[in-house]
Amino acid sequence: xxxxxxxxxxxxxxxxxxxxxxxxxxxxxxxxxxxxxxxxxxxxxxxxxxxxxxxxxxxxxxxxxxxxxxxxxxxxxxxxxxxxxxxxxxxxxxxxxxxxxxxxxxxxxxxxxxxxxxxxxxxxxxxxxxxxxxxxxxxxxxxxxxxxxxxxxxxxxxxxxxxxxxxxxxxxxxxxxxxxxxxxxxxx
Amino acid sequence: xxxxxxxxxxxxxxxxxxxxxxxxxxxxxxxxxxxxxxxxxxxxxxxxxxxxxxxxxxxxxxxxxxxxxxxxxxxxxxxxxxxxxxxxxxxxxxxxxxxxxxxxxxxxxxxxxxxxxxxxxxxxxxxxxxxxxxxxxxxxxxxxxxxxxxxxxxxxxxxxxxxxxxxxxxxxxxxxxxxxxxxxxxxx
DNA sequence: GTCTATAATATGATAGAC
DNA sequence: GTCTATCATATTATAGAC
Numbered sequence: 001x002x003x004x005x006x007x008x009x010x011x012x013x014x015x016x017x018x019x020x021x022x023x024x025x026x027x028x029x030x031x032x033x034x035x036x037x038x039x040x041x042x043x044x045x046x047x048x049x050x051x052x053x054x055x056x057x058x059x060x061x062x063x064x065x066x067x068x069x070x071x072x073x074x075x076x077x078x079x080x081x082x083x084x085x086x087x088x089x090x091x092x093x094x095x096x097x098x099x100x101x102x103x104x105x106x107x108x109x110x111x112x113x114x115x116x117x118x119x120x121x122x123x124x125x126x127x128x129x130x131x132x133x134x135x136x137x138x139x140x141x142x143x144x145x146x147x148x149x150x151x152x153x154x155x156x157x158x159x160x161x162x163x164x165x166x167x168x169x170x171x172x173x174x175x176x177x178x179x180x181x182x183x184x185x186x187x188x
Numbered sequence: 189x190x191x192x193x194x195x196x197x198x199x200x201x202x203x204x205x206x207x208x209x210x211x212x213x214x215x216x217x218x219x220x221x222x223x224x225x226x227x228x229x230x231x232x233x234x235x236x237x238x239x240x241x242x243x244x245x246x247x248x249x250x251x252x253x254x255x256x257x258x259x260x261x262x263x264x265x266x267x268x269x270x271x272x273x274x275x276x277x278x279x280x281x282x283x284x285x286x287x288x289x290x291x292x293x294x295x296x297x298x299x300x301x302x303x304x305x306x307x308x309x310x311x312x313x314x315x316x317x318x319x320x321x322x323x324x325x326x327x328x329x330x331x332x333x334x335x336x337x338x339x340x341x342x343x344x345x346x347x348x349x350x351x352x353x354x355x356x357x358x359x360x361x362x363x364x365x366x367x368x369x370x371x372x373x374x375x376x
Numbered sequence: 377g378t379c380t381a382t383a384a385t386a387t388g389a390t391a392g393a394c
Numbered sequence: 395g396t397c398t399a400t401c402a403t404a405t406t407a408t409a410g411a412c
Binding site: 192227231234 | 395396397398399
């Protein structure tokens with residue numbers, strides 16, 4: 001009888017994700033990751049032979065899967081741009097717990113001018129969001145360059161509102177940014 | 189004859205600031221800070237007896253002094269709101285090296301729900317900027333609550349554009365956000 | 377698959393020479 | 395004021411028992 005898995009892959013990745021979101025890559029010591037997951041360090045190495053770097057990679061990969069499942073289909077679906085961006089706003093609100101959690105794309109950022117544990121996953125994820133949001137702006141009547149600018153502003157508002165919300169300890173800042181997103185995409 | 193100061197206080201703080209901006213608080217090891225400043229670890233302790241926490245505190249304090257000298261007087265001065273926000277944009281552009289540097293207020297952020305080396309200096313600095321920018325919006329014709337919202341959006345755009353610029357490796361994103369700031373403050 | 381134990385290195389910090 | 399040398403602890407990582 002094989003040893004039982006104490007924590008499922010899904011829950012494990014969820015807890016690792018939460019830790020990286022809360023304290024960042026450098027702040028997430030193996031001790032902290034062990035506490036957060038309930039697995040001893042050596043058990044974490046069994047699941048992730050390449051250690052913390054691999055954990056961060058798989059956390060980013062899981063986030064990409066979530067976006068593939070819950071965000072990109074929504075933005076690419078048939079339907080009115082206003083409906084799609086409304087649904088996007090609701091998903092983002094849940095994704096960041098109403099502004100009480102930080103974004104992995106910010107917290108896993110590598111030291112400037114150094115290689116990252118996640119390779120180019122952060123840049124790629126930003127780019128995919130830019131493309132998908134730009135397509136919605138395009139449907140709403142913007143030309144190609146205007147659509148790119150609107151999509152860019154949406155990402156800026158999301159990231160910035162999370163940073164400022166954390167900085168002043170007021171999650172409502174994120175909610176107000178979410179409220180601006182529809183008109184940014186639809187009206188420019 | 190007393191031993192000479194190898195690095196002046198101003199240059200020392202500048203180099204520490206740059207390191208914290210580049211790699212964050214957790215990422216800034218004493219070895220990294222030593223390399224960046226050209227002072228050995230023990231020399232850093234001579235200048236900052238409380239170690240890294242004190243270095244971060246003094247870096248934040250220096251940033252507050254820079255804002256006191258270069259930003260707040262500008263925003264509080266007599267003059268047209270459009271001129272003041274234009275000057276603000278130019279100062280921000282230099283302050284963040286055209287989007288190629290990150291913001292201390294983001295990079296020195298404490299792990300969520302933990303105490304910070306900088307105490308509440310981050311929250312306080314955000315609040316002071318909100319107040320000063322809100323006053324300019326007020327002068328431009330916004331009522332009190334609208335002015336607060338406009339100021340908030342300006343901080344959100346600044347922080348967010350720095351995060352996204354670093355994430356995709358494109359400093360121009362910051363420049364485009366700067367371009368939006370005047371109309372945000374002046375027109376809502 | 378998880379654990380205890382352990383090793384090698386990095387980190388924050390101090391003592392004392394110059 | 396800066397340095398070399400050192401210390402205690404934390405951190406990443408591995409070995410081997412169960």
